[in-house]
Amino acid sequence: MIACTKCGSVENIVKSGFIRGKQRLFCKACEVHFTINLPQKEINKTARQITIVDIAKSLGISPSTVSRALNGRSDINPMTRQEIIRVATEMDYRPNLLAQSLNRGETHTIGVVIPNIERPFFAGVLAGIQKVATEAGYRVMICQSNESHSTETLNVQALVASRVDGLLISHSKETTSFDHIKLQLRRGLPIVHFDRVCNEVETAKVVQEDFEGSFVLTEHLILQGCKRIAVCAGPRELLISISRLNGYKAALAKYDIPLREELIYHTNFIKGESLLALDGWLNLPQKPDGILAVHYANAIDMIVELKKRKIKIPSEIAIVGFGDELIASLIEPSLTVFHHSPFQMGAIAAKMLVDNIIHKDTFQPMLQKMNGELIIRQSSLRK
Amino acid sequence: MIACTKCGSVENIVKSGFIRGKQRLFCKACEVHFTINLPQKEINKTARQITIVDIAKSLGISPSTVSRALNGRSDINPMTRQEIIRVATEMDYRPNLLAQSLNRGETHTIGVVIPNIERPFFAGVLAGIQKVATEAGYRVMICQSNESHSTETLNVQALVASRVDGLLISHSKETTSFDHIKLQLRRGLPIVHFDRVCNEVETAKVVQEDFEGSFVLTEHLILQGCKRIAVCAGPRELLISISRLNGYKAALAKYDIPLREELIYHTNFIKGESLLALDGWLNLPQKPDGILAVHYANAIDMIVELKKRKIKIPSEIAIVGFGDELIASLIEPSLTVFHHSPFQMGAIAAKMLVDNIIHKDTFQPMLQKMNGELIIRQSSLRK
DNA sequence: TTCGTTTTCGAAAACGTTTTCGGTAGTTAT
DNA sequence: ATAACTACCGAAAACGTTTTCGAAAACGAA
Numbered sequence: 001m002i003a004c005t006k007c008g009s010v011e012n013i014v015k016s017g018f019i020r021g022k023q024r025l026f027c028k029a030c031e032v033h034f035t036i037n038l039p040q041k042e043i044n045k046t047a048r049q050i051t052i053v054d055i056a057k058s059l060g061i062s063p064s065t066v067s068r069a070l071n072g073r074s075d076i077n078p079m080t081r082q083e084i085i086r087v088a089t090e091m092d093y094r095p096n097l098l099a100q101s102l103n104r105g106e107t108h109t110i111g112v113v114i115p116n117i118e119r120p121f122f123a124g125v126l127a128g129i130q131k132v133a134t135e136a137g138y139r140v141m142i143c144q145s146n147e148s149h150s151t152e153t154l155n156v157q158a159l160v161a162s163r164v165d166g167l168l169i170s171h172s173k174e175t176t177s178f179d180h181i182k183l184q185l186r187r188g189l190p191i192v193h194f195d196r197v198c199n200e201v202e203t204a205k206v207v208q209e210d211f212e213g214s215f216v217l218t219e220h221l222i223l224q225g226c227k228r229i230a231v232c233a234g235p236r237e238l239l240i241s242i243s244r245l246n247g248y249k250a251a252l253a254k255y256d257i258p259l260r261e262e263l264i265y266h267t268n269f270i271k272g273e274s275l276l277a278l279d280g281w282l283n284l285p286q287k288p289d290g291i292l293a294v295h296y297a298n299a300i301d302m303i304v305e306l307k308k309r310k311i312k313i314p315s316e317i318a319i320v321g322f323g324d325e326l327i328a329s330l331i332e333p334s335l336t337v338f339h340h341s342p343f344q345m346g347a348i349a350a351k352m353l354v355d356n357i358i359h360k361d362t363f364q365p366m367l368q369k370m371n372g373e374l375i376i377r378q379s380s381l382r383k
Numbered sequence: 384m385i386a387c388t389k390c391g392s393v394e395n396i397v398k399s400g401f402i403r404g405k406q407r408l409f410c411k412a413c414e415v416h417f418t419i420n421l422p423q424k425e426i427n428k429t430a431r432q433i434t435i436v437d438i439a440k441s442l443g444i445s446p447s448t449v450s451r452a453l454n455g456r457s458d459i460n461p462m463t464r465q466e467i468i469r470v471a472t473e474m475d476y477r478p479n480l481l482a483q484s485l486n487r488g489e490t491h492t493i494g495v496v497i498p499n500i501e502r503p504f505f506a507g508v509l510a511g512i513q514k515v516a517t518e519a520g521y522r523v524m525i526c527q528s529n530e531s532h533s534t535e536t537l538n539v540q541a542l543v544a545s546r547v548d549g550l551l552i553s554h555s556k557e558t559t560s561f562d563h564i565k566l567q568l569r570r571g572l573p574i575v576h577f578d579r580v581c582n583e584v585e586t587a588k589v590v591q592e593d594f595e596g597s598f599v600l601t602e603h604l605i606l607q608g609c610k611r612i613a614v615c616a617g618p619r620e621l622l623i624s625i626s627r628l629n630g631y632k633a634a635l636a637k638y639d640i641p642l643r644e645e646l647i648y649h650t651n652f653i654k655g656e657s658l659l660a661l662d663g664w665l666n667l668p669q670k671p672d673g674i675l676a677v678h679y680a681n682a683i684d685m686i687v688e689l690k691k692r693k694i695k696i697p698s699e700i701a702i703v704g705f706g707d708e709l710i711a712s713l714i715e716p717s718l719t720v721f722h723h724s725p726f727q728m729g730a731i732a733a734k735m736l737v738d739n740i741i742h743k744d745t746f747q748p749m750l751q752k753m754n755g756e757l758i759i760r761q762s763s764l765r766k
Numbered sequence: 767t768t769c770g771t772t773t774t775c776g777a778a779a780a781c782g783t784t785t786t787c788g789g790t791a792g793t794t795a796t
Numbered sequence: 797a798t799a800a801c802t803a804c805c806g807a808a809a810a811c812g813t814t815t816t817c818g819a820a821a822a823c824g825a826a
Contacts, residue, residue, distance in 0.1 A: 017771035019818080024771090033818055049570075051782055062806045067784055077804060097544045098490065099782035102481045102811050109545075117513070118726075123506045130500070130527055139545065142525055144513055161480045162492075162522065187432070304713065327710045330687065343501075400801035402788080407801085416788055434812055445776045450814060460774060482812035485781050 005034045050093045059087060070095070101163065109139045110353060111159030113169040115147045115196075120325050121342045122170070125194065128346025129168060136354045138165070147269060149174040156180045166190035166353045171198060173235045173269060190356035190363070194349040196240055204356060204365040206349045209372040210240045210322075213338035214247025216374050217292055217320045220336065222255050224382045226290030226318055230263040230281050232274050232298045241266070244294045244322060263288055267298060274298035275305055282309070289317055290380075296321035296328055299335055303379065318380040333378030340372045388417045433476045442470060453478070484546065492522045493736055494542030496552040498530045498579075503708050504725045505553070508577065511729025512551060519737045521548070530652060532557035539563045549573035549736045554581060556618040556652060573739035573746070577732040579623055587739060587748040589732045592755040593623045596721035597630025599757050600675055600703045603719065605638050607765045609673030609701055613646040613664050615657050615681045624649070627677045627705060646671055650681060657681035658688050665692070672700055673763075679704035679711055682718055686762065701763040716761030723755045 003010050004027035016026035022035045052070070056063040061080075068076045069084035070093075101107040110133055114122045126142065133140050141159060145152035152172045157180070159167060167189060169181070178198050185191055185201060193205040221229050231248050234241030245264070252259055262284060265277035274293065281288050293299035299321030306313055313319060313333050321328065324339035348368060356363045386393050387410035399409035405418045435453070439446040444463075451459045452467035453476075484490040493516055497505045509525065516523050524547060526538035535555045540563070542550060550572060552564070561581050568574055568584060577589040604612050614631050617624030628647070635642055645667060648660035657676065664671050676682035682704030689696055696702060696716050704711065707722035731751060739746045 015770060019772085020816095024818090026770095035817085049782095052784095053782075063782085064784080064786095064807080065805055068805085071784080073785095075804065080804080094540070094544050096485070096546065096782050098481055098485045098546055099811090100784080102479075102485055102781090102813090103783045103785085105811075107481065116510070117500075118503070118506050118510050120501070120503065120506075123501050123503075127499070127501050127527070130525075139524060139541065141522060142513075144510070157477070158522065161477050163479065163481055300713065327713060330683065330710060330714055332715055398800060402802085403786095407788090416790095418787080420787095432812095435814095436812075446812085447777080447814080447816095448775055451775085454814080456815095458774065463774080479812050482781090483814080485783090485811090486813045486815085488781075 002036065004030060004032065006030045006032045049096065050091045051096065052093070055084065055088055055091060055093060058091070059084065106165050107139075107163050108137060109141055109162065109164050110166045110168060110350070110357075111156075111162070111164035112140060112142045113145055113152060113155045113159070113167070114142070115145050115170065115172050117142065117144055121195075121323060124342030125170075125346035125349070128343040128348075129350040130346075131343075132347045132350035132354065136350075138354065145172040145175075147172045147174060149177075153180045156184065160184060160189065164189075166192070166357045168192050168194060168349055168353055170194050171196040171238075173238050176237050188360070190353060190360065192349050192353040192356060194345055196238060199239065202365050204352045204363075205367045206345055206352065207367065207369055208240070208340045208345070209338075209369055210243035211247040211250070213322055213340075213372045213374075214244040214292065214294070215251045216247075216372075217322070217336070217338050218248045218251035219254070220374060220376065221290040221292065221318055221320060221380060222251065222257065224290070224314070224318055224380055226288075227257065228260070228263065228286060228288045229257070229290040229292060230265070230277075230288035232277050232291065232293040232295075232302070233264060233266045234294045235268050236266050241294060248292055267295070269295075272301070274301045278302050278305055282311075287317070291317060291319040293319065293321040296323040296325060296335065296337055299337075299379075300327060300331060303331055303333070303335065314378070314380050314382050318382065320380050324375060329377065336377045336380040337375050338372050339375055340370050345370055385419065387413060387415065389413045389415045432479065433474045434479065435476070438467065438471055438474060438476060441474070442467065489548050490522075490546050491520060492524055492545065492547050493549045493551060493733070493740075494539075494545070494547035495523060495525045496528055496535060496538045496542070496550070497525070498528050498553065498555050500525065500527055504578075504706060507725030508553075508729035508732070511726040511731075512733040513729075514726075515730045515733035515737065519733075521737065528555040528558075530555045530557060532560075536563045539567065543567060543572065547572075549575070549740045551575050551577060551732055551736055553577050554579040554621075556621050559620050571743070573736060573743065575732050575736040575739060577728055579621060582622065585748050587735045587746075588750045589728055589735065590750065590752050591623070591723045591728070592721075592752055593626035594630040594633070596705055596723075596755045596757075597627040597675065597677065598634045599630075599755075600705070600719070600721050601631045601634035602637070603757065603759065604673040604675065604701055604703060604763060605634065605640065607673070607697070607701055607763055609671075610640065611643070611646065611669060611671045612640070612673040612675060613648070613660075613671035615660050615674065615676040615678075615685070616647060616649045617677045618651050619649050624677060631675055650678070652678075655684070657684045661685050661688055665694075670700070674700060674702045676702065676704040679706040679708060679718065679720055682720075682762075683710060683714060686714055686716070686718065697761070697763050697765050701765065703763050707758060712760065719760045719763040720758050721755050722758055723753050728753055 002013050007030040009027060009029045012027050012029040014026050016024045016033060018024055024033060024035055026033050052063050052066045056066045066084055069081040112129060130140055143155035145155055149172055152175055178200050181201055191203045193203050197205040197207055233245045249259055267273040299319055311317055320336040322338050324337045328335040328337050385396050390413040392410055392412045395410050395412040397409050399407045399416060401407055407416060407418055409416050435446050435449045439449045449467055452464040495512060513523055528535035528538055532555055535558055561583050564584055575587045580588040580590055616628045632642055650656040682702055694700055703719040705721050707720045711718040711720050
């Protein structure tokens, strides 16, 4: 009944077990094992994307020629090229970027790791990154660490697994060990740090004037007559927090104002924290007469609270913050800030990364510090 | 001097032109063309990623077996599997997602197209998308249309070229033709619309209570005693603008308040526009006593301007807006809004898309309307 | 011991490109 | 006429996986 698929013999067929659920047969004549294949189900070819092979077949030429034509290579007759391009556009051919990337060993994709996309600062940075990347022909893959070190590590691994051509990263507040970065760097992956950078590692970096900004803000408070300036600092380990705190300290030192530990409070990007700080300060025997918030959001929260408590700003307490958002200018009193453009930071970082990717061998990592700007508003302006 | 690469003969070699800049030679004996290849430069194998073939070689087995072991297939000896996994982790093997995707025909990546990442609403949506997508094992690729139809079309093409498994999209304000969507839909790409949806096309959609929200806000103004309610509407063609305008009209109709064309102003998401609207209204013989802003940002701008002009809110003019952000609660007077959670919208949309991708055949597109919430604040509350 | 069976694994094709190498034919200079 | 040359194109390998098919060996029962 059943014929051998090879020799066609019928009488020499014996059963020979099961394989993958199907009866297996053996032909003693030609010594071959086989199974009977059902007529394979209809393959849906309609929705498939056109490939270079389809074009080649339809023109009766080889795929290599099509590839050459489409990529503007030289070894091809202009007439042939023209015809191939005509057919390609007619068939609406779109190259499969996966296959291209696999073959060329580059994806034209850059990975971005940020703590949180909902923070306006990072959203602005992303916009800047996207603009530059798109213009340079790169796609962007974004991951959020949610301020978690382990998530950040997973993010980096996922992006590397996707074979991104380079990495832009701003570390989570938890991140104090940088092995995940060092590993990829050793493997030759171009990496650029921005904002929350890491000094243990030799990458290009874009940073704000953290020290200078704090210094200027603090000095401004001092010049407005503040004698006891409290500071709402950031997470203890975070580099930018440390720089900002140092700027504050340096300004105090310049004007011979003693540094008081009780006026320093470290927050952790947790909602409502700054109010604890404020509460503490207001219960001191000697209240502060100025506050520097290392993150503008804390300043906003404190302004709201101070107003609730009927404490006058800036006459009783002046307040200034780091970073600018629309809200800083709209709140009453409006908030004095030290401001950098997040969009520009993203743009610069992306530009550096693209440079690094393109000139992998000659690229020299550098540190670029952005120029910030003191914007004086009502919250600190004592006439 | 020069020997044929095939037969080794030396005397039969003649020159035969140049090819790709190199001298070409011909052996008359074996009739073969060839060039002399310089010893190829040292290939840098050190930084290369470990592949499945490396593992196979190091164990003296075939790549297919390694693949089987790593993917938990059944056809393999437990001992072998264990050993392979041991070596794989030891060598820190990471599968090349490009190769995997190319082979399996799926990338486990979803594409997102939004008008602008800097708008807090969309940033929130993105956060929601990311969370759900990550949990479901999908990566996310984000593009911004910048409210341009042509950019949106390019974005879609780019994402399709990257072979995303599905698409989440909120249309640009310019988008009135949806051919780019229809095309991909025909090709079988799962697509989910959110917020700025498109009715011409049968996709799953997640929308806000645009009509209902406007209705509730307008009704609220009416119940607070407003008789002449102006509306700062959105772009004329945008579906959500139309719905919101309709909600406004319906509320007026319910309370037999005549609709006045001069109190309707269409904005276009351009900075400062709402002030033009406001200026026009304030110069009318009969000023409005209530304003509905279809986008909260316009309401904020108008509050600032009204305060400048010393017009009392809400007693002279009450004002309400669509959408909530921190600033709405902090501005003085705080703004009454109708609010939806952007994060939740993103999460729902992503969940729908993942469902659509996984159950491609059985998935039934549906429209999900999110529940909004009227938050009454000072800007409309006449005691 | 011989046939049917199961377990385990390898060879090879496939995914869609690009690139390398060389063959063929036609052209120019001797 | 022929040596040296140019222009164009195809075959095949390569990128790193997964999957399909069947071979080999070991096992069990008649």
